[in-house]
Amino acid sequence: MPYGSKFKALHDSLTHLSRPSYKKTRIGEKCYLVGSIHKSNVSVKEQVAIELVVGKVNSLYKFQRLIVDDHLIHCREYKHVTKRNNYTVQYRSGHNKDISYGHVNCYVRCHLACPIPLLCSANCVCKEPCYIAMISKLHTSSQMLRDYNKSLGISMEHLFPVSKQESSSEAVMVQHLLQLCVYVDVGHAPSFIGLFPNCYEKD
Numbered sequence: 001m002p003y004g005s006k007f008k009a010l011h012d013s014l015t016h017l018s019r020p021s022y023k024k025t026r027i028g029e030k031c032y033l034v035g036s037i038h039k040s041n042v043s044v045k046e047q048v049a050i051e052l053v054v055g056k057v058n059s060l061y062k063f064q065r066l067i068v069d070d071h072l073i074h075c076r077e078y079k080h081v082t083k084r085n086n087y088t089v090q091y092r093s094g095h096n097k098d099i100s101y102g103h104v105n106c107y108v109r110c111h112l113a114c115p116i117p118l119l120c121s122a123n124c125v126c127k128e129p130c131y132i133a134m135i136s137k138l139h140t141s142s143q144m145l146r147d148y149n150k151s152l153g154i155s156m157e158h159l160f161p162v163s164k165q166e167s168s169s170e171a172v173m174v175q176h177l178l179q180l181c182v183y184v185d186v187g188h189a190p191s192f193i194g195l196f197p198n199c200y201e202k203d
């Protein structure tokens with residue numbers, strides 16, 4: 001694509017190559033926190049969900065954007081883009097690390113409480129913050145999939161139906177986010193999740 005062309009600009013805006021130089025902080029392998037963070041509170045329910053995953057939390061900060069594998073993922077609390085849903089993700093969930101799908105409500109940086117202050121050292125869990133995505137899971141079922149494939153007559157693995165109904169927010173370590181998805185709301189149940197073809201092979 002020629003540089004300076006409209007198509008090039010569109011392509012870059014879609015693939016995030018032409019982003020303005022926003023502030024980003026590396027927080028893991030191919031993972032960056034984008035923008036600023038603010039000291040914040042979460043609901044009691046959310047705090048419980050977070051502490052089930054990371055342990056007792058001392059302080060919480062919120063942020064609204066994350067880069068995973070070169071994809072910028074927003075959250076519902078990010079209000080600067082309203083037209084495009086940019087917060088639906090594929091991630092690993094629960095003890096079995098099942099592949100799941102959901103909407104990111106917000107991102108949280110947690111500083112953990114020191115478990116034994118008398119024995120605190122440079123390697124103590126209280127020294128390194130944890131990064132969490134609060135996600136409302138979208139449900140899919142093999143029955144929904146069978147009905148859908150039957151209606152199409154073929155199996156479409158990169159586009160599949162999910163129920164509009166969401167579960168309450170679950171806490172997911174950002175390392176368990178796999179990829180940004182396309183969420184297609186067709187106005188009546190179910191909605192659809194689409195996977196970007198270039199990410200499709202990802203395990």
Ligand SMILES: [Zn+2]
Nearest residue numbers: 114120124126
């Ligand atoms: Zn400590």
